[in-house]
Amino acid sequence: MKMNTFYIHTMGCQMNEYDSDFLAQALVRMGYAPTRDPNEASVILINTCMVRAKAEQKAMSALGRYSRIKKRRPHIVLGVVGCLAQKKGHLLLDRFPQVDMVLGPRETGRIAEAVSAVMKNRERTLAISLETLPPAPSFTTDYFKGRVTGCISIMQGCNNFCAYCIVPYVRGREVSRPPGDILAEAGRLVSQGVREITLLGQNVNSYRWKGEGGVKDFTGLLEEMDRLDGLLRLRFTTSHPKDLSDRLIECFGRLKILCPHIHLPFQAGSDRILAAMKRDYTRDQYMRLVEKLRRVRPDVAVTSDVMVGFPGETREDFLLTLDLMERVQFDSLFSFKYSDRSGTLAEKLEGKVDESEKDRRLRRLQELQRSITLKKNEALKDRVTEVLVEGFSKKGGQLSGRTGTNKIVNFDGPPEWIGRVVNVRITAAFVNSLRGVASCEQAA
Numbered sequence: 001m002k003m004n005t006f007y008i009h010t011m012g013c014q015m016n017e018y019d020s021d022f023l024a025q026a027l028v029r030m031g032y033a034p035t036r037d038p039n040e041a042s043v044i045l046i047n048t049c050m051v052r053a054k055a056e057q058k059a060m061s062a063l064g065r066y067s068r069i070k071k072r073r074p075h076i077v078l079g080v081v082g083c084l085a086q087k088k089g090h091l092l093l094d095r096f097p098q099v100d101m102v103l104g105p106r107e108t109g110r111i112a113e114a115v116s117a118v119m120k121n122r123e124r125t126l127a128i129s130l131e132t133l134p135p136a137p138s139f140t141t142d143y144f145k146g147r148v149t150g151c152i153s154i155m156q157g158c159n160n161f162c163a164y165c166i167v168p169y170v171r172g173r174e175v176s177r178p179p180g181d182i183l184a185e186a187g188r189l190v191s192q193g194v195r196e197i198t199l200l201g202q203n204v205n206s207y208r209w210k211g212e213g214g215v216k217d218f219t220g221l222l223e224e225m226d227r228l229d230g231l232l233r234l235r236f237t238t239s240h241p242k243d244l245s246d247r248l249i250e251c252f253g254r255l256k257i258l259c260p261h262i263h264l265p266f267q268a269g270s271d272r273i274l275a276a277m278k279r280d281y282t283r284d285q286y287m288r289l290v291e292k293l294r295r296v297r298p299d300v301a302v303t304s305d306v307m308v309g310f311p312g313e314t315r316e317d318f319l320l321t322l323d324l325m326e327r328v329q330f331d332s333l334f335s336f337k338y339s340d341r342s343g344t345l346a347e348k349l350e351g352k353v354d355e356s357e358k359d360r361r362l363r364r365l366q367e368l369q370r371s372i373t374l375k376k377n378e379a380l381k382d383r384v385t386e387v388l389v390e391g392f393s394k395k396g397g398q399l400s401g402r403t404g405t406n407k408i409v410n411f412d413g414p415p416e417w418i419g420r421v422v423n424v425r426i427t428a429a430f431v432n433s434l435r436g437v438a439s440c441e442q443a444a
């Protein structure tokens with residue numbers, strides 16, 4: 001008999017990837033098997049993002065594509081989940097008769113019920129409450145087998161309301177998960193072979209749990225994770241500069257499995273723009289944080305997010321962004337053109353920057369960062385560095401893994417090394433990766 005299968009198309013950030021794993025495990029428990037071909041799937045889910053206009057367009061065109069499959073195969077289930085689902089809600093059901101369910105990011109716990117409702121009576125579901133919390137995932141025994149790295153969401157939502165950002169509107173207010181649930185989830189990932197865990201939240205520094213055992217903040221959670229048997233590496237993302245405490249910075253010098261890497265979005269290098277963005281720190285404060293981090297952990301890699309063309313950004317403001325980049329020397333950078341999001345504060349601001357000017361600024365910024373990244377990567381040549389092997393390189397043929405500083409390294413070696421930390425001497429540096437050879441002296 002042909003098995004029932006599901007296909008999940010995931011867009012957006014690691015939060016969505018985490019949610020897709022949650023949804024996939026729920027479907028596996030219902031007896032569905034994953035498939036790589038949406039044309040043969042009995043359930044198709046689109047996990048959407050809408051952080052920028054382009055992400056929203058991508059989600060809408062995917063929806064068009066999968067709706068056409070559904071027209072040909074009307075018996076299947078088509079669901080829209082994630083941030084666009086949250087924002088557009090019933091509009092999606094109205095405009096797309098092919099869509100059977102719309103679940104917001106906090107309503108993933110209702111997937112089984114929603115799929116059954118379609119299967120039984122072709123009943124449609126709209127679930128977009130921001131008051132709900134997804135339950136802890138019930139683990140299927142071997143879902144994560146074969147994966148070396150994994151993520152755990154430690155909190156939902158965001159309270160910061162940066163002027164440009166839609167996330168607080170589609171993910172709701174901050175709610176931290178109980179530390180016991182997080183540690184149990186970590187233990188189950190490790191028991192399936194995961195060796196590196198990234199703790200996820202929009203602003204992990206404001207993690208705070210008050211329960212029977214007292215109050216636990218983010219550093220308290222990191223300390224407990226550091227004691228987990230079998231876990232080799234720990235990371236977290238994202239931290240907000242305004243809440244990056246000295247206690248958290250000190251963890252980089254103290255916790256044995258915490259990787260020397262921090263993703264610390266700065267967004268802009270001009271104090272005027274930072275204030276308009278409501279980021280609540282100045283360029284000097286940001287640079288002081290990076291200095292502190294480097295004092296505690298000299299090899300720490302600092303990566304960041306930045307945008308060009310926020311409303312009112314002048315040429316001088318933009319040059320301050322480039323200046324900050326020159327001073328800080330980020331290991332790598334995600335850079336974006338500002339994009340209006342409906343309902344945000346920035347949408348209503350005056351002084352919108354021309355698309356073509358945004359393009360020019362972005363190109364110039366990316367050129368500068370490319371040269372900085374390359375210079376930093378080239379400085380690693382001839383050095384021996386520990387690489388956690390994650391699998392095979394994109395082009396195939398080689399092993400691929402990452403340094404503690406989160407740089408990709410490709411090198412030759414046997415597949416048995418996947419999941420192990422290997423000492424690699426770096427022989428060539430590129431913008432997006434490094435090449436190396438396994439060094440004779442291997443780590444345990």
Ligand code: SAH
Nearest residue numbers: 164165202238265305306307336337338339
């Ligand atoms: N919580 C994370 C960021 C989540 S969104 C944080 O605070 O760092 C990821 C990145 O998308 C942001 O850091 C920002 O650089 C970018 N971004 C968010 N809204 C945007 C918008 N309206 N236009 C362009 N870029 C945006």
Ligand code: SF4
Nearest residue numbers: 158160161162165167
């Ligand atoms: Fe958006 Fe700011 Fe919250 Fe990050 S901290 S998710 S940029 S509102």
Ligand code: F3S
Nearest residue numbers: 012013049050051083
């Ligand atoms: Fe996108 Fe939602 Fe993440 S808008 S960036 S998927 S939190």
